[in-house]
Amino acid sequence: MQSVFETGRTWRRSPVLIKDWRWRWGIYLFSLVYLVLAISTVEVNWTRVYEGLDRGWRFLQGFLVPDFTSRWRDISTGLVESLTMTLTSTVVGVLISIPIGIGAARNLAPVPIYLACRAIVAVSRSLQEVIIAILFVAMFGFGPFAGFLTLTFATVGFISKLLAEDIEEIDEGQADAIRATGASWLQLVNYAVQPQVMPRLIGLSLYRLDINFRESAVIGIVGAGGIGATLNTAIDRYEYDSAGAILLIIIAIVMVAEYSSGFVRKWVQ
Amino acid sequence: MPVLRTVQPTWRKRTTTAHLVLWGGWLALAALFAWCWREMTKNTIWAFVWDAPEQAADLGARMFPPRWSYMERLWWPLWDTLNIATLGTILGILIAVPIAFCAARNTTPSVYFVRPVALFVIVASRSINSLIWALLLVAIIGPGLLAGIVAIGLRSIGFVAKLLYEAIEEIDHGQVEAITATGATSAQIIDYAIVPQVLPAFFGISVFRWDINIRESTILGLVGAGGIGLQLQASLSTLAWPQVTLIFVVILATVVVSEWVSAKVRGAIT
Amino acid sequence: MLTVENLTKIYKTGDRALKDVSFTVQAGQVVGLIGPSGAGKSTLIRCVNRLVEPTSGKIRLDDRELTRLSGAALRSARRRIGMIFQEFALVERLTVMENVLSGRLGYVPFWRSFTRRFPQTDIDMAFALLERVGLSDQADKRADALSGGQRQRVGIARALEQDPELLLVDEPTASLDPKTSRQIMRLIGEICAERNLPAIINIHDVVLAQAFTARIIGLRAGEVVFDGEPDQLTDKVLTTIYGEEDWNAMRRGAEEDSRDNQEAAERMAGLV
Numbered sequence A: 001m002q003s004v005f006e007t008g009r010t011w012r013r014s015p016v017l018i019k020d021w022r023w024r025w026g027i028y029l030f031s032l033v034y035l036v037l038a039i040s041t042v043e044v045n046w047t048r049v050y051e052g053l054d055r056g057w058r059f060l061q062g063f064l065v066p067d068f069t070s071r072w073r074d075i076s077t078g079l080v081e082s083l084t085m086t087l088t089s090t091v092v093g094v095l096i097s098i099p100i101g102i103g104a105a106r107n108l109a110p111v112p113i114y115l116a117c118r119a120i121v122a123v124s125r126s127l128q129e130v131i132i133a134i135l136f137v138a139m140f141g142f143g144p145f146a147g148f149l150t151l152t153f154a155t156v157g158f159i160s161k162l163l164a165e166d167i168e169e170i171d172e173g174q175a176d177a178i179r180a181t182g183a184s185w186l187q188l189v190n191y192a193v194q195p196q197v198m199p200r201l202i203g204l205s206l207y208r209l210d211i212n213f214r215e216s217a218v219i220g221i222v223g224a225g226g227i228g229a230t231l232n233t234a235i236d237r238y239e240y241d242s243a244g245a246i247l248l249i250i251i252a253i254v255m256v257a258e259y260s261s262g263f264v265r266k267w268v269q
Numbered sequence B: 001m002p003v004l005r006t007v008q009p010t011w012r013k014r015t016t017t018a019h020l021v022l023w024g025g026w027l028a029l030a031a032l033f034a035w036c037w038r039e040m041t042k043n044t045i046w047a048f049v050w051d052a053p054e055q056a057a058d059l060g061a062r063m064f065p066p067r068w069s070y071m072e073r074l075w076w077p078l079w080d081t082l083n084i085a086t087l088g089t090i091l092g093i094l095i096a097v098p099i100a101f102c103a104a105r106n107t108t109p110s111v112y113f114v115r116p117v118a119l120f121v122i123v124a125s126r127s128i129n130s131l132i133w134a135l136l137l138v139a140i141i142g143p144g145l146l147a148g149i150v151a152i153g154l155r156s157i158g159f160v161a162k163l164l165y166e167a168i169e170e171i172d173h174g175q176v177e178a179i180t181a182t183g184a185t186s187a188q189i190i191d192y193a194i195v196p197q198v199l200p201a202f203f204g205i206s207v208f209r210w211d212i213n214i215r216e217s218t219i220l221g222l223v224g225a226g227g228i229g230l231q232l233q234a235s236l237s238t239l240a241w242p243q244v245t246l247i248f249v250v251i252l253a254t255v256v257v258s259e260w261v262s263a264k265v266r267g268a269i270t
Numbered sequence C: 001m002l003t004v005e006n007l008t009k010i011y012k013t014g015d016r017a018l019k020d021v022s023f024t025v026q027a028g029q030v031v032g033l034i035g036p037s038g039a040g041k042s043t044l045i046r047c048v049n050r051l052v053e054p055t056s057g058k059i060r061l062d063d064r065e066l067t068r069l070s071g072a073a074l075r076s077a078r079r080r081i082g083m084i085f086q087e088f089a090l091v092e093r094l095t096v097m098e099n100v101l102s103g104r105l106g107y108v109p110f111w112r113s114f115t116r117r118f119p120q121t122d123i124d125m126a127f128a129l130l131e132r133v134g135l136s137d138q139a140d141k142r143a144d145a146l147s148g149g150q151r152q153r154v155g156i157a158r159a160l161e162q163d164p165e166l167l168l169v170d171e172p173t174a175s176l177d178p179k180t181s182r183q184i185m186r187l188i189g190e191i192c193a194e195r196n197l198p199a200i201i202n203i204h205d206v207v208l209a210q211a212f213t214a215r216i217i218g219l220r221a222g223e224v225v226f227d228g229e230p231d232q233l234t235d236k237v238l239t240t241i242y243g244e245e246d247w248n249a250m251r252r253g254a255e256e257d258s259r260d261n262q263e264a265a266e267r268m269a270g271l272v
Helices: A021-041 A046-064 A072-103 A111-126 A129-140 A144-168 A172-180 A185-222 A227-236 A240-268 B016-040 B046-063 B068-073 B075-103 B114-127 B130-141 B145-169 B173-181 B186-217 B228-237 B241-269 C041-048 C071-078 C096-104 C110-115 C120-132 C148-161 C178-195 C206-212 C235-242 C247-271
Strands: C002-010 C016-025 C030-034 C056-061 C081-084 C166-170 C199-202 C215-220 C223-228
Touching (some): A072 A144, A072 A185, A072 A227, A072 A240, A111 A144, A129 A144, A129 A185, A144 A185, A172 A185, A185 A240, A185 B130, A227 B130, B046 B241, B075 B228, B114 B145, B130 B145, B130 B186, B173 B186, B173 C081, B186 B241, B228 B241, C030 C206, C041 C166, C096 C120, C096 C148, C120 C148, C148 C178, C166 C178, C178 C206, C215 C235, C223 C235
Parallel strands (some): C166 C199
Antiparallel strands (some): C002 C016, C002 C056
16 A cells, blocks of 8 residues: 555655755865864873772762761861852952943943943953962962952952843833933933843842852952862862861852842842 | 812832842841951961062962973973873873763663763862862872873863763754654664764864863863973972973963964864 | 543652543544643653653553653654644754655654755655645745745654654644634645545634534543534533633643643753
8 A cells, every 4th residue: 555655756855954064064074184183182091091090989988978077177277268268259259340330331321431341351351260379379379369359359340241141121111211301311211221130130140159169268269268178178289078078068058049049039020 | 260189100210128128138248258368368377468569479479480491392382281281182082972962861871870870970070170080080090191181181071071961952953854764773862863963063162171171280280181281380399480480381371372372273173 | 543541740849730531542533632722732742752751551552552652652653753843843943855854854863864864765754744834845844945835844854754543633723823723734734645644633622623623522621521523513512621711721721831841851951
């Protein structure tokens, strides 16, 4: 009965992404050559890796049976440093971000201010935390104060950019309505812009709080204080059970932060 | 004629209690901030801080001009950095895809066992920065590119899996139902009804993560995990600031280029 | 021949979507299933191919009991039951041809479907069906590039590609304009006549149901309240089915949708 349908037409799926076969095969070939080259440059010292398996196993054990007690003084100091650094840098960063964010919004700021603020944002965003931390440690000495400055700097780039984008996306109708009442520029910001972007700003700040905590664990490695320094020491001393404990604490705090910030964001809106 | 007088209501934006709660909240935040500030700066040596502008000026003087001739020693580490990011991203994606399917509510084999495990893997991977993964891996398997690749891979798992499983949970269920109704097996349902719907999101996420990984792989060398960060570490420890400046410039350029590539590719996909 | 006996469906929320529904559909008979939204029409046809699990009762297609099947047996039963959906439910990002060929998924092994190397007979059939529904030159277009009417034609072709013994049609015209609706209903009617194919068509539009089906079953609150020829459908009967005021029914309809979604999520959890 199927022969009734005989049409003799064959069918092949047409390529999903790249229509031209030359381009397609060119890209496949290029990817293959790249992969072969890239993998061949990875020199693996297999005996070292094999020796490492034992250490890896001990680390996994440390992760499963963490030791919170024997280094608790170091851990708690690092943790307090990280947490205080996180909170202060987020608060200060957000406070600085508000004027810069407004300045970087095309619909509110005059051109020279707009360009200046955008430049600040660009610089802050393209330098990553660890590099800034290196510089700040060199200038301000070791310890959480350099970390605080680093995180503040990074927060400014992050919040200002997103805040500016939010302000640029506000409902212009509302802004025009307030302008039509003869409001001043400050009144305009207060009545038309602030109500529209406030919930987002709070959400972003909480999100950044979360990021800052995670970053505070990293910049300690280059001397900017916090739990990262403690972790670095623990790993240097091959104390994997303490390292496991520190990592578990970081994971737990991030989980709590994520869960509660989701809750707060729902409550704000 | 009697004048009708009603009580003039005074208008306030919020009720008194709401007002109090709001102010209380801000006050608490301010107090918390003050306490944190004191706690954080307990051991700060303020002399160093006040000294900072001078230090900065001194540092600036030592950093400029960059030592351009050092560039010829940076090409190879730069190539390594690119490889760490790319191979690490591929590794991360390979592990992240099955985890995402286990974590998505509508495709997980078991809501009560497999899903929580997958979610924990995602959170664990996301909470720990690639530099920390690298620190651990260098201690375990020794310094080198491999540690960097695995570190980038481990960090990418959580990122890719989280965004991917959210995309899987948002698919149009009607298409899945239609394919199920044809008598397809589970594997065929994934292939025909789910994969086509999440494929654009998948490519977008992967390229996005690759871009972030380029950025992160530039510093992995600080802990010995290969790439241009090794040169940075070496230059820092010998206080060769003109080289440090050049490395910063190279890192900045790499980041800008990778961001541009990623934006182009993502634009082309969607 | 499809036989439904004492079919009952109670959702986890305790709602009785279907109460003791019984009827038979003879070969080649096109049945219109009408009733207010929330009456259980959608649940009823989804019980037949087990996209919804019935609570009790029996469904037999020819001699095969469908309610007890699972795994491979369920899949091989499903592949002989074509289904056409309200929102077309095409896989938007696949081509028209892939959508039609997905009707063969129950017949081919995974590697064939994965590499898109379907047997030539399947491909011939797909081209013939596309020609039948008037889309022979659209095979390599992506499904989301088509208009509503064209998409529903692809949906019909996909169902027929399964070489079905029964067609389940869920509100085929709900997303279409009146003219296209009539064309689609006419096409379904013609195809069923050509192939002597029985069909159950869920349809809220009574006029369309009367025009294009040979028999009508009226459902109200999960119970069969009418079963007869289209011209027996008097105003009095319609009042029995839809009620004088059916605001409550509409509200239940919304509830049923959310319940269906919940069910869908649970089913998906079991699929993979």
